[in-house]
Amino acid sequence: MGLLPMMNKMTPVRFLYAIPYYAWMILFVAAPIALVVYFSFLNLSGQFTLENYRSFFSPVYLKLALSSFWYAFLITLFSLVIAYPTAYFLTKTKHKQLWLLFIIIPSWINLLLKTYAFIGLMGFYGPMNAFLGLFGIGEKQILFTDFSFIFVSVYIFIPFMILPIFNSLDQLNPRLIDASRDLGASAWTTFWRVVLPLTMNGVKSGVQIVFIPALSLFMITRLIAGNKVLTLGTAIEQHFLVTQNWGMGSTLAVFLMIAMFLMMMVTRGNGKGGLFNG
Amino acid sequence: MKELLRASGVVLFISIVLLLINVKLNEGHVSSGNGSITVYNWGEYMDPDLLKQFEEETGIRVIYETFDSNEAMMAKIEQGGTSYDIAMPSEYMVEMMAEKKLLLPLDHAKLPNLKHIDADFLDLPFDPNNRYSVPYFWGTLGIAYNPTLLDGQTFESWDDLWHPSLKQQIILVDSARETLGMSLNSLGYSLNSTEAGELQEAKEKLEKLTPNVKAIIGDEVTQLMVNQEAAVAVTWSGQAADMMWENENIDYVVPKEGSNLWFDNMVIPKTATNVEGAHAFINFMLDPQAAAQNAEYVGYSTPNAAALELMDPDIAEDERFYPDESIRRQLEVYQNLGLEMLGLYNDLFLEFKIQQRE
Numbered sequence: 001m002g003l004l005p006m007m008n009k010m011t012p013v014r015f016l017y018a019i020p021y022y023a024w025m026i027l028f029v030a031a032p033i034a035l036v037v038y039f040s041f042l043n044l045s046g047q048f049t050l051e052n053y054r055s056f057f058s059p060v061y062l063k064l065a066l067s068s069f070w071y072a073f074l075i076t077l078f079s080l081v082i083a084y085p086t087a088y089f090l091t092k093t094k095h096k097q098l099w100l101l102f103i104i105i106p107s108w109i110n111l112l113l114k115t116y117a118f119i120g121l122m123g124f125y126g127p128m129n130a131f132l133g134l135f136g137i138g139e140k141q142i143l144f145t146d147f148s149f150i151f152v153s154v155y156i157f158i159p160f161m162i163l164p165i166f167n168s169l170d171q172l173n174p175r176l177i178d179a180s181r182d183l184g185a186s187a188w189t190t191f192w193r194v195v196l197p198l199t200m201n202g203v204k205s206g207v208q209i210v211f212i213p214a215l216s217l218f219m220i221t222r223l224i225a226g227n228k229v230l231t232l233g234t235a236i237e238q239h240f241l242v243t244q245n246w247g248m249g250s251t252l253a254v255f256l257m258i259a260m261f262l263m264m265m266v267t268r269g270n271g272k273g274g275l276f277n278g
Numbered sequence: 279m280k281e282l283l284r285a286s287g288v289v290l291f292i293s294i295v296l297l298l299i300n301v302k303l304n305e306g307h308v309s310s311g312n313g314s315i316t317v318y319n320w321g322e323y324m325d326p327d328l329l330k331q332f333e334e335e336t337g338i339r340v341i342y343e344t345f346d347s348n349e350a351m352m353a354k355i356e357q358g359g360t361s362y363d364i365a366m367p368s369e370y371m372v373e374m375m376a377e378k379k380l381l382l383p384l385d386h387a388k389l390p391n392l393k394h395i396d397a398d399f400l401d402l403p404f405d406p407n408n409r410y411s412v413p414y415f416w417g418t419l420g421i422a423y424n425p426t427l428l429d430g431q432t433f434e435s436w437d438d439l440w441h442p443s444l445k446q447q448i449i450l451v452d453s454a455r456e457t458l459g460m461s462l463n464s465l466g467y468s469l470n471s472t473e474a475g476e477l478q479e480a481k482e483k484l485e486k487l488t489p490n491v492k493a494i495i496g497d498e499v500t501q502l503m504v505n506q507e508a509a510v511a512v513t514w515s516g517q518a519a520d521m522m523w524e525n526e527n528i529d530y531v532v533p534k535e536g537s538n539l540w541f542d543n544m545v546i547p548k549t550a551t552n553v554e555g556a557h558a559f560i561n562f563m564l565d566p567q568a569a570a571q572n573a574e575y576v577g578y579s580t581p582n583a584a585a586l587e588l589m590d591p592d593i594a595e596d597e598r599f600y601p602d603e604s605i606r607r608q609l610e611v612y613q614n615l616g617l618e619m620l621g622l623y624n625d626l627f628l629e630f631k632i633q634q635r636e
Contacts, residue, residue, distance in 0.1 A: 044617050060625070063632050119498065124507045141446065143507075144493040226493020227452055230632050241349075242454070243624045244617055 033257070039250035052251035061235070065255065068231040072214035075153045076161075079210050080203065082154065083161035087202075090162070091169045100166060107159045115223050118152050119143065122224075144226035152224045153214060161206040168202025169195075204267040212260045232256055314339035315363040315555040318354075320542070321346060323366065323415075325575035332562050338555045355380055355547045362549045363556040369404040369541045372411045373614050381410040382546045388557040391564035394584035399541070402611055411543035412560055415578040417515035418601065418609060419456055419538040426527045427509035436464035436533040439510070444490045449502065449511040452494045454620075454627035455612060456538065457484065460512060463535045470613045474622070481626040488634050503528060514540065515599055519577045530598045536608030541581070 043049040055061065086103070093099050106114070122128050122142040129139045142148050172195065180190040196203075218233030227234070232252050239249030317329075321344040329340045343362075345351040348371040355362060356378070367375060375381050386392060386408075392400075395413060405411045421433045431443070439448055450457050459469035461480035471477060492508055500517055502508045504524045513521075518530035544563065546556045562568055569585035579599045580586060586594045594600060601609075615623075 044621065060629050060632060063635075064628075067632070067635065119501075123502075123505060125505065141492075222452060222495055223498060226449075226495050227631055228493065228634055230628075230635075235628060238624055238628070243621045245621050248621075 036250045036253050036257075039246050040254045042247040042250075044245055044247065049247070052247045055248060056251055056255060061232075061252070064230055064232050064235055065259075067229070068215055068233070068256075069259070071149070071153075071217075071229060071231065072211050074150055075157060075214040076207055076211045078150060078154045079157050079161040080207065083158055083165055083206065084203070086158075087162050087165040087169055090166055096166075096170070100162075103162055104159050107156075111156065112219070114156065115152065115220055118148070118155075118224060122148050143224065144228055146225075146229065149220065149225035149229045152220055153217065156220075157210045157214060160209045164202040164205040164209070165199060166202075168199040172198055208264060208267050211263055215259060216256055313337075314341055315552050315559055316341040316343065316361055317559065318343050318345060318351060318362040318365040318547075320344060320366060323542075323576055323578075325572045327575075328563070328568055328572055331568070332559060335562070336555075336558055338552075338558065340559075352378075352380070355549055358549055360549065361551040362547050363552050364550075364559055365545050365547050366414055366542050367411075367545060369402070369543065370612055370614060372543050372545060373404045375545070375547070376405065376410050380548050382548055382550060382553060383409050384412065384546065384560070385557060388554075389561050389564065391561050391566075394564055394566050394569070394582050396581050396583040398606070399581035402541070403613060404541075404611060405543070411545045412564065413581040414542045414544050414563070415516075415573070415576065416539065416541045416581050417579055417599070418532045418540070419451075419460065419512065419514055420518065420530055420532040420598075421510060422503060422513050422518040422521055422528055422530045423510045424503065424506060424508075424525070424527050425529060427506060432529075433510075433531050434534055436460055436535055438533075439464075439490065439512070440487055441490075444510060446490065446492050447509045448487070448490045449492055449499050449508045449513075450494045451499075451512055452496050454623040456512070457494075457630070458623055458627055459538055459612075460533075461487075463533070463537060466535060469536075469538060469610050470615065472615060472619055477622065477626055481630055484630045485633055488630075491634065494631060516578050519599065523577065532598070532601050532605055532609075534605065534608070536605070536610065539606075539609035539611050541611070 040052055041048055041050070043051055090096050090099050090103075120126055124139055124141070124143075126142075128142055132138075132140060176194055176198070177190055180194045181187075185193065215231070216233040216236070217231055218237050221227060221229050221231055221234050232255070236249045236252050236256075239245045239252070315338055317324075317340055319342065323344075324342075326342075329342060332338070333340055343360075345354070348368050351365060351367060352371060352375060354360065355365060355375070372381070389412065392408070392412060399413045399416060401407055421436075421439065423431075423433055425432060428444075428447075431441075433439075455469075458477065458480050461484045462469050462471050462476065465476070465480060465483060467473075467476045467480065471480075495502075497517070499508070499511050499513055500520050503511050503513075503521045506525070506527075511521075515530060515532075518528070521528045522530065544560050546553060546560075550556050563572065564582065566582060566584035566588055569580050569582035570588040573580035573582075573585060574589060574593060580589075586600070
């Protein structure tokens with residue numbers, strides 16, 4: 001696309017500065033993607049084949065893809081539903097940066113560690129069941145259910161949803177809200193017609209940051225969902241580590257990339273023409 | 279800008295210090311030389327007392343390092359760098375490492391104690407004539423269960439897992455060979471089956487197990503069983519021994535239809551710099567007295583027949599870990615079926631996992 005014309009416009013010095021950027025893009029972005037696409041056309045014995053793509057359209061992998069999408073959608077939805085009001089209240093607090101920090105700190109802790117902690121928390125004799133017991137609800141199987149999977153995933157992703165929404169809310173000029181109220185709009189109308197459209201970009205980046213990694217989650221599917229929830233990520237892991245079928249693993253990765261690209265297109269933050277701007 | 283420079287300086291300084299520390303730490307065991315050997319073993323898999331004994335007897339110093347997966351161990355040996363003289367791969371990994379030419383052939387003349395190993399455990403398909411490996415410990419795949427959570431129900435057959443009373447109780451291993459293998463065994467087929475029809479049948483039988491399956495996970499199962507979170511688990515005898523060690527209610531059984539027989543083995547990787555010392559070490563570990571002490575410490579099953587005689591009869595006669603002849607004849611070692619077959623096993627396993635949703 002725009003690579004060569006841009007170089008033409010550059011002075012030699014600026015070109016020199018751009019070298020690290022282009023080297024990075026070629027070595028760590030373009031080359032790996034090209035390799036993944038290349039491997040997706042190879043079979044087990046390294047010959048060129050379209051077999052992997054045909055296998056993808058078998059019921060097993062289609063079901064996997066659907067299930068990945070469904071759970072990524074649910075995780076994003078719940079994260080958004082919790083994150084938006086949270087971010088909203090955070091902007092209204094006195095020491096908002098401090099409160100924000102408290103929400104971000106858990107994301108500094110190793111993901112695996114947090115996941116293992118939930119195995120204990122959600123156990124049969126763990127604190128969550130003890131809490132339910134207080135209300136006379138007997139011990140429930142929490143671990144290895146859809147609920148536990150979505151709960152833990154939302155917990156892990158929520159800081160990434162709150163941050164962009166918080167930033168866009170924080171940058172919102174309060175006078176616009178005053179103006180809206182002065183002109184007779186109700187609180188709800190002000191929110192729906194003024195605040196939400198103006199913070200849509202934050203919502204969009206939040207959705208991207210959560211949906212895309214949620215699509216290829218794998219470790220949590222085993223530790224928290226006991227493989228009762230399956231995603232394409234699980235299958236990719238298997239193909240690379242166990243069956244050594246890099247071709248099929250790459251094919252699945254290609255489909256994930258396409259899905260993520262489409263997601264980026266749909267939620268592109270151009271300020272106008274978003275999903276909810278009527 | 280000034281701050282940025284200062285920050286970069288600090289980062290650079292810390293990195294250099296860490297790098298130097300790293301180099302210093304590695305220096306100790308870059309080469310073992312004649313006076314020492316480097317042993318690369320699974321964690322908690324050898325009585326440390328024996329290492330001291332070996333050092334006193336031979337004057338060879340032992341540097342001991344541990345790994346937690348066959349694959350990680352092979353990667354480190356493949357990449358060289360550290361001169362491991364002894365490693366302990368599982369049987370399929372012995373085969374793989376031999377194929378990749380990562381192992382040195384053993385000199386049986388230097389291993390007189392090899393004669394103590396039970397003949398049943400020598401000359402197995404994964405290493406004909408024990409060219410590269412000597413069995414260290416062995417075990418089975420079976421059912422660990424907690425009768426106190428099951429109204430005293432016991433198990434003797436794989437088919438018992440399909441019992442309707444076990445709704446949402448069973449934890450399976452997240453591995454295609456193990457899970458399909460157990461289903462194949464329950465149907466009376468070999469767990470090395472390559473017949474598409476038999477495999478399909480095994481998968482369909484597994485699908486009927488779905489209502490009883492609580493989860494399909496990895497090593498986390500030990501903690502779940504110990505904490506009585508789960509009542510039944512399909513697991514390896516070694517893991518079962520760990521569970522039983524921490525929770526006395528748990529019992530283990532090798533189902534009568536047969537099961538998998540696995541081995542961890544002593545090998546000399548090509549990274550060895552003290553081949554003489556490595557042979558001395560293997561021979562020392564094969565000594566009945568040492569092997570018995572080690573088996574009692576680790577709690578896994580020893581292939582050393584002479585050692586078994588010396589051990590506490592309570593352990594040596596425990597049929598859960600030393601099953602009798604009739605069951606032992608039913609046990610099979612996993613054969614390397616090739617990538618094509620491994621792919622088929624995994625596809626069927628994936629189909630089984632995904633149909634749990636319906």
